[in-house]
Ligand SMILES: Nc1ncnc2c1ncn2[C@@H]1O[C@H](COP(=O)(O)OP(=O)(O)O)[C@@H](O)[C@H]1O
């Protein structure tokens with residue numbers, strides 16, 4: 001294994017996370033963890049490389065610092081998730097699976113998002129949205145003013161919100177220029193852990209908030 005990757009793993013991961021990362025590596029899902037693309041409150045995202053030299057995104061949920069109350073609220077009423085163990089790990093693992101399912105369901109109806117590869121415990125593997133040179137694509141907030149046709153990109157995001165709602169029966173619930181990556185002028189929706197079923201009592205409110213966030217972008221360009 002790559003030396004650098006072991007350093008990353010032993011330096012920052014707890015035993016549980018290390019075990020889960022090793023499990024996926026030993027099954028051949030990826031070979032090395034290259035560098036952190038992003039460190040967040042709830043999750044860290046790394047670029048990984050497979051033995052074929054392809055990149056993957058490895059999103060690792062934190063168990064200790066996560067907001068469980070919020071997670072439970074979002075997991076409730078979801079017909080896909082019942083009987084979750086209400087332990088920290090149980091909830092984070094359900095959350096990780098939920099993001100996998102949301103990405104899969106979104107992708108199936110034609111929403112551009114990273115294709116999910118595997119959810120195992122607190123680790124989510126998905127396609128790396130990259131620029132072809134190994135760098136992650138920028139967030140929409142950082143390139144909004146550089147877009148050739150920002151209105152078109154915004155319209156496309158609105159179509160994705162509609163598709164998500166009508167075809168996948170999901171509401172993203174945290175959609176903004178922070179959770180959209182731009183790859184060759186195309187918007188790609190990410191960060192779907194909190195996406196909820198349209199049957200959730202907050203669905204309409206969150207849908208309206210998502211739409212307001214995207215509408216607001218038109219005034220920033
Ligand atoms: N599939 C991916 N490919 C490339 N970069 C990604 C991918 N998923 C996430 N990222 C990067 O990691 C950051 C954090 O990911 P995100 O899913 O939004 O988690 P959170 O906001 O909960 O920390 C993103 O803003 C983006 O820069």
Ligand SMILES: [Mg+2]
Pocket residue numbers: 178179191
């Ligand atoms: Mg995010």
